[in-house]
Amino acid sequence: MFEPFLKKLSRHGPPSQAEQAALLAAFAPTRTLQAGEEILRQFSEPSESTLLLSGFCGRLVSLVDGAQQLTAVHLAGDFVDLHAFVLGRMDHSVVALTSCQIATVAHSALRNLTETYPRLARSLWFLTMVDAATHRQWLTTLGRRDALQRGAHLVCELYTRLNDVGLTDGQKFSFPMTQAGVGDILCLSKVHVNRVVKDLRARGLVAWSRRDIEILDWPGLVKLAEFEPTYLQLEPVPDPAR
Amino acid sequence: MFEPFLKKLSRHGPPSQAEQAALLAAFAPTRTLQAGEEILRQFSEPSESTLLLSGFCGRLVSLVDGAQQLTAVHLAGDFVDLHAFVLGRMDHSVVALTSCQIATVAHSALRNLTETYPRLARSLWFLTMVDAATHRQWLTTLGRRDALQRGAHLVCELYTRLNDVGLTDGQKFSFPMTQAGVGDILCLSKVHVNRVVKDLRARGLVAWSRRDIEILDWPGLVKLAEFEPTYLQLEPVPDPAR
DNA sequence: CGAGGTCTTGAAGACGATCAACAAACGTGG
């Protein structure tokens, strides 16, 4: 259940047995959340952090006038609000985009762990920095890619990240979000998301049904999206086309 | 010279005398850079990190086709590439936007420091998380604000951050960038930047000459930009464990 | 005082939003 998380954590140098055991022991029993449930509210000051075990959730910044922007999407194995451990007040909310399974750790426990095991602290820091790098990539996506490229980039990123933690099924993966939800991610109207999906299908790049995405032409997608996965800090991902 | 940095660092709980002395001792002598010089190249694997002492620099993500996007602007006291300390390969370049004064620390020294002083590690981690929160704010700005609001938000953010480290002169501050440069930040063409600046002036919100910005109507700017500075984490964070 | 960079303004065009209507899929209860 914690495998995806441990895999990500190991990327920055595998934790020792003691470190791993101490960390896992600190987690509270898992909970299950419905799609749409709020995990953390903007401006709150949480005393625990949340690890996502299954499903998708997102970070939502709300503006004064009620407009909202998703700033990140998280999947199984992601520490959804580790930054809350070092930051004081939350600058955004965290919401479940699909039904989710989560486990939490008290900040007091994290504090003890990180002061006892400096290398563990560094590994956790690393995870938050990958999030930051992903933010930067999204910034360039919003700034420099048109709607079609954004759609292709999302598919590339999701496939790569899911594949990394073993959550793909060949060239397929499950992505149970509505087109309106995708619009929140890509910052497009739901009407335009529909046209983008239609176009990606028409180009023979993906098969994107209600809840599943299948990669049909990985090189084509990568080229269209100008996908360059350095920012994800993964080991080289095997080419799904072979 | 290090005051702005120390002020930011202290926000997460002031470092002890020993911590502060050890940290400052690790910096190499300062260097001066010209506007346009590259501090770090995308995809490199640096062995030191850079602290900005004066001037402005930015983080630049380059796409395969040569398009570029500024993903962050840094000012005096900002640790420009602290994330390179925990991340492997750089996912972006760092360039001087104006002439800059910098100081560097070897990663090996940082590693020793953070393993000796876990609380110092936490303070540095905090700084990188403020950067991440700022990325999120920019994401919502690109996604949900129109050109005029983006301009107003940039002015609000710059004023607030510069004021925090004592680099404002009353309602004025120095911002020696061309309108084309501002366009790179706001993700607007230089033509449209010009129209935004003109509009902000016409509304009596700012006086924005070649190299200086003066705030004329702060409440008006804040309202237009929907500026909500929680993400900058300028309130001191209570640290119960100290 | 000349030259190159920067700022300013106009006009045309592209991209995506919004509005509106309808079709298809889902799920819930009878």
Add this chain to the structure above:
DNA sequence: CCACGTTTGTTGATCGTCTTCAAGACCTCG
């Protein structure tokens, strides 16, 4: 298993914002 209501997906038409192209004015610094 079907009926019906709700959510989600699909398509067309119009509109607004920002881009691009083009040209001229203004600095600033050699």
